[in-house]
Amino acid sequence: MTQNTVESALAGTDIRQAVEDALHTTQFIDIHTHLFKPSLGALGLWGIDELVTYHYLEAELFRSSKTTPDEYWKLTKQGKADLIWRTLFVENLPVSESTRGVVAVLKAFDLPTNSTDLSEARRFFAGQKLEQHIQNVFKLAGISEAVMTNDPLDPEEAPLWEQGTADSTLFHPVLRLDRILNKWAEHWQVLQSKGYKVERDLSNNSIAEVRRFVDHWCELMKPVYMAVSLPDTFQYPEESTRVRLLREVILPACRHFNIPLSLMIGVRYQVNPAIKLAGDAVGKADLRAVEHLCRDFPENRFLISVLSRENQHELCVYARKFANLLPFGCWWFLNNPSVVEEMTRERMEMLGSTFIPQHSDARVLEQVIYKWRNTRRTMAPLLANTYSLLAEDGRPVTREEIKTDVVRLFRKNFQDWISPSR
Numbered sequence: 245m246t247q248n249t250v251e252s253a254l255a256g257t258d259i260r261q262a263v264e265d266a267l268h269t270t271q272f273i274d275i276h277t278h279l280f281k282p283s284l285g286a287l288g289l290w291g292i293d294e295l296v297t298y299h300y301l302e303a304e305l306f307r308s309s310k311t312t313p314d315e316y317w318k319l320t321k322q323g324k325a326d327l328i329w330r331t332l333f334v335e336n337l338p339v340s341e342s343t344r345g346v347v348a349v350l351k352a353f354d355l356p357t358n359s360t361d362l363s364e365a366r367r368f369f370a371g372q373k374l375e376q377h378i379q380n381v382f383k384l385a386g387i388s389e390a391v392m393t394n395d396p397l398d399p400e401e402a403p404l405w406e407q408g409t410a411d412s413t414l415f416h417p418v419l420r421l422d423r424i425l426n427k428w429a430e431h432w433q434v435l436q437s438k439g440y441k442v443e444r445d446l447s448n449n450s451i452a453e454v455r456r457f458v459d460h461w462c463e464l465m466k467p468v469y470m471a472v473s474l475p476d477t478f479q480y481p482e483e484s485t486r487v488r489l490l491r492e493v494i495l496p497a498c499r500h501f502n503i504p505l506s507l508m509i510g511v512r513y514q515v516n517p518a519i520k521l522a523g524d525a526v527g528k529a530d531l532r533a534v535e536h537l538c539r540d541f542p543e544n545r546f547l548i549s550v551l552s553r554e555n556q557h558e559l560c561v562y563a564r565k566f567a568n569l570l571p572f573g574c575w576w577f578l579n580n581p582s583v584v585e586e587m588t589r590e591r592m593e594m595l596g597s598t599f600i601p602q603h604s605d606a607r608v609l610e611q612v613i614y615k616w617r618n619t620r621r622t623m624a625p626l627l628a629n630t631y632s633l634l635a636e637d638g639r640p641v642t643r644e645e646i647k648t649d650v651v652r653l654f655r656k657n658f659q660d661w662i663s664p665s666r
């Protein structure tokens with residue numbers, strides 16, 4: 245960092261303006277989404293019916309509608325969207341973070357936000373050409389790239405990769421390992437059917453064969469990191485298939501390909517299976533697992549997000565203990581402005597700018613517009629206050645330094661963490 249005497253020190257509202265400018269001139273990297281590059285075809289969700297039937301809104305529908313989940317699942321996609329629109333946007337004010345998000349997307353495309361039906365919005369999205377629409381959406385969201393979530397055992401997705409997919413500069417792959425690490429009992433035979441000599445109990449040559457599977461997918465997909473979501477009951481060390489695979493296959497493979505492992509910890513899966521994707525919940529996890537992993541595997545880099553609000557402080561403290569731990573995002577049920585603000589202030593106070601404040605977790609393309617708009621809206625006063633306190637304490641800040649910090653938080657920390665040159 246250059247001595248700031250040559251650049252004019254900022255004060256008061258100038259700091260806020262410099263922060264606003266930095267946030268709006270920096271294209272963020274969205275490090276975790278469920279979006280897909282165009283060459284993965286129909287896997288990528290976009291348009292009004294997908295926006296309105298997002299599982300966050302399905303959860304909210306069942307709180308305001310007499311429609312039962314069974315009745316709901318019998319509806320067509322448009323029928324589901326019409327019911328949710330009528331219930332959450334017409335008959336009630338769309339004040340929740342998720343419903344407000346849909347309103348913000350409609351506004352971003354100058355579409356009416358208080359119509360009684362979705363016909364005009366449907367006409368608009370039907371008229372979009374995907375490649376150009378992706379460019380427009382990324383521009384509106386202020387992001388340059390999105391990192392996907394790619395499952396090598398997904399029966400729809402895997403064959404597309406095996407057939408060969410066009411690369412994209414806008415979308416980066418991630419090797420998602422939930423089926424292998426969390427559901428081995430249900431999926432080991434899929435590997436066997438693909439010619440890998442694995443056993444349910446990981447006996448014989450299973451470990452080497454699972455490694456061969458992971459290596460194959462790393463060479464095919466060239467992931468920027470590997471990732472897994474883990475339950476609130478996750479323990480390390482532990483005598484389990486998951487821990488054996490982590491220790492003997494995944495962590496060594498990450499070291500070999502020199503990529504980080506992302507752990508997303510704290511899900512209580514399917515507490516209400518009747519509402520499907522919307523049926524997952526959160527639980528406070530025992531983060532000593534993180535302590536043990538970071539200490540036992542200093543050569544591995546960990547990208548960690550925890551779902552429970554009660555785990556955030558511990559994660560910050562562990563990040564102060566282990567340089568191979570990079571906290572990221574305000575995940576899922578935490579992605580609400582009030583909680584994002586609380587978490588981000590604490591992280592700034594405890595970690596300086598050595599974390600990644602947010603990811604969108606977008607499942608539908610246009611969601612990146614409101615999720616990053618909310619993030620910038622929360623970050624502006626928060627960062628301005630941080631730099632004002634620094635100036636007040638006696639260290640003037642400059643416009644350039646603020647820009648450098650914003651680039652670090654929303655681009656460089658991630659780029660450095662995934663870059664093989666480390």
Ligand code: FIX
Nearest residue numbers: 393473508521575576605607
């Ligand atoms: O595990 C994950 O990547 C979660 O983000 C998703 O499973 C979850 O359904 C989601 O969409 C959260 O925003």
Ligand code: ZN
Nearest residue numbers: 276277278605
């Ligand atoms: Zn996700």
